[in-house]
Amino acid sequence: MERIFLLCFVCAVGWCPQGVQCHGRKFWDELENKLDLPHPSVILNGAEVTGFLRKAVPNRLYFAAEVDNTPVTVRVMPCDAALQWNLTLLELPVQIIGQGSCNFETLGLWMKLFDETDAPGLDVFSHRGNEVESFYTENSPAGLYKLELLSTEKDTVFKVYASVTNEPAVPYPDLPDDPRIQVTSVGHASVSLAWEPISEASQDRHGTGYCVFRNQEHNYKTLCAVESKLRESEAFKPTSWDLPVQELVKAVATDQVVGRKNALGQSFGNIGSTEPTLFHKKGLQMVCIGDQTNFTFDSLKPGTLYYFDVFAVNSLTQRSSAYTGAFTETIRRSRSKILELKDGVLTEVFVKRKGIRLLSFDPAFSQGQITVAIHSCLQKVKLQILQNGKIATSERIEGVRHFQVSNNTGDKHLIILKGGKKGPGLLKIYATTRPHEQPFPSVPRGTSLKVFDKLTTCSSVTVAWMGTKKRNKYCLYLKPLEETLDLQLTRWHQNSCLGPGNRLKKEKVICKHLHGQNIHSSIIAERVEGLEPGKMYLLDVYVTGQTKHTFKYPGRIVRTRLSC
Incomplete structure (x- = not known):
């Protein structure tokens, strides 16, 4: 059942009967009894109210601007979940506003009419996100405002501040021009x-x-x-x-x-x-x-x-x-300058921006070839493999790469990793003398996602990516984004070592098992339907091999057409 909160503010003269002040508790107690609204909550002008939202159950708060050219401020503060909120205005007739008497029955009728019908309200402002957002206007017409809040993620708590005066009694602290820490x-x-x-x-x-x-x-x-x-x-x-x-x-x-x-x-x-x-x-x-x-x-x-x-x-x-x-x-404790890799053991290595990490792999009793598999999660990293002091391999790597180097008993192999200018690097490294053991899924050289603009509609997008003919599981995920997207979140999604374990179930579009027997082309395409017009979305593709390690293709932001 929807829960409705009545948010009332200090009035001018408009609804007050003789001898009763509109900002007084007696007036609002009488109004509560006459309106028959479920779970009413009263707050005075310039106050901050704390409310509770059930998941997918909207809450509604009302307040009034009694005269034309009223300054109106609304500030919504989500707590532990993102909120979707809408502010709507119903301009009240003169019988309700400014007649010098409190017409409870008529006011209650208009509130119920506002709540039960879609026609009278004028959409003033809307927002969706987990950050503080405010609405302000200097000259609101006289009318009844409805603030509707919804949490689609989970049960949550929120705070709302509203004012219908020029100067709130105790404003929020004013941050400096540069509010960064x-x-x-x-x-x-x-x-x-x-x-x-x-x-x-x-x-x-x-x-x-x-x-x-x-x-x-x-x-x-x-x-x-x-x-x-x-x-x-x-x-x-x-x-x-x-x-x-x-x-x-x-x-x-x-x-x-x-x-x-x-x-x-x-x-x-x-x-x-x-x-x-x-x-x-x-x-x-x-x-x-x-x-x-x-x-x-x-x-x-x-x-x-x-x-x-x-x-x-x-x-x-x-x-x-x-x-x-x-x-x-924080700074890591000093360790030995050269990290020793063990045969068949997956090792994670962090490389600072423009930093250098040294690793060694010296199998004691093995001849033939050694395989070095590397998954670079973030930035491009320069790799050098030295065999007995001589460069065997030198190139910049990103994504998943495999290198094979000849090996004789007693050979010394040194792996040098150099961080790039753009930022730190995070790598997973697997060195082995058994080349059939491969921890990472097989991925193509090109891992970008292709979105077909000509096939994009108001409710669908078509995306394609390269695959390989080795047996892999491909999963496509889609996440809606806001215009005020936190760029740090987008960068976080570019970590190709992230698996889908922390993604919401509703974000998963499809998972497919593809291998040499049922894949006729290395190109995989998928059409995603049921989207909103003019909306931004983040597309992610995860590929998982037989060893359960995951590689994430770089995410792609798309926008559906606004009109079709």
């Missing part, structure tokens, strides 16, 4: 960060401080997303979802579920203090440091990738703004 130094077990302070106007209001968060998964775009992550193993037990929605929303807003006070809420209470407050759990660390604009994380693991986020938080209201996150890898 700078990594100032990196050690084996420490990372130092610095950032520009918020505006002086924000600092003057009620004392705004900073909270710094680190984890090993990804950057977070909102503070409530961090709160949800820190809570998930404590407060939100499966039984918590059995609470009535209103009790759950209240529990989320007060950091209490099933009677337990969340320690995170206590930490945020000291944001303005000069003494750091700490919340630490399972590889996650949140530190609130007052008005400092730099911080050093200690006791980190060497050679580990960490993500860092900074939030400016108002100590009075707990409202926050997020800086642009950063990530870096």
Whole structure:
């Protein structure tokens, strides 16, 4: 069942009966009783409301602009899941607005009409994503606004701020012109960060401080997303979802579920203090440091990738703004300069940008040929294989490559890897004296995906790629993208060592087993249907061989036609 929230704001004079102020609790209590709306929730103008969304069940919030040329601000903050939200305006007739009396029956009728019909509403703004997004207009006509929110991923919590005045009572912290976090130094077990302070106007209001968060998964775009992550193993037990929605929303807003006070809420209470407050759990660390604009994380693991986020938080209201996150890898402990490869053992090797890694493979009692199979996951890497000090192979590699080098008892083989200028390299290397053992799937030299523009329609795209005649399993995946696509996500998808294990089931289009007996051409084509007009999608192809290792073709972004 859809749950509807009634979001009401400080009125001017419009709907108030004599002796009753429209922003007073008595007015809204009377309105609740007369409208017969399920699960109503009331919030005053300029306040922030916390709500709960069931997966695929929309929530609706209403608020009113009572006079023409009203400034309207709406700010939606997703927590632990992306949201789709739409703002719609219903211009109310003069009988409801500006007559000096609260016509509850007529107002309730228009709200129900707005909710139950599609015709009256004017679409004002819509957005889909997991980042904070705002809508603002200086001169809204008088009318009733409906904000509808939907989570297609999972049950989630969200926050909404709305205002119908020029100056909200306590605004969100104003970030500097450059909101990026700078990594100032990196050690084996420490990372130092610095950032520009918020505006002086924000600092003057009620004392705004900073909270710094680190984890090993990804950057977070909102503070409530961090709160949800820190809570998930404590407060939100499966039984918590059995609470009535209103009790759950209240529990989320007060950091209490099933009677337990969340320690995170206590930490945020000291944001303005000069003494750091700490919340630490399972590889996650949140530190609130007052008005400092730099911080050093200690006791980190060497050679580990960490993500860092900074939030400016108002100590009075707990409202926050997020800086642009950063990530870096701590320095690895010094190891022997030459890494020894073992016969028949798959080894992962990381090469820094413009860095050099040395590897050796010296089978003790073997003659004939040795095979070196390499899967370069990210950037192009220069490879040299030296046999007894002489260059046997030298070339730049990407994707999956196989090299064979002659071998006599006592020969010494040195493998040199040089990182490129564009970024670091990640490789999987397999050296063996048994050439029939191949860990990686057979892939063609050309691994780009071809999209046929002439066959692209409003609801379908046709994609093709090269295959080989060896037995492989090919899987095609498709992911919808937003216009505000995070480019880091796209780069992450270009890692050819990634398997489909973390992809959603709904993203899988098809999987095919192809081999020499049933493949007549090395070209494989597939038509994907059921798409939305004018929508961007990311296409990925994964090929898996008999050893279950996976190679991912470079992803391709496509867009369906807007009109056909």
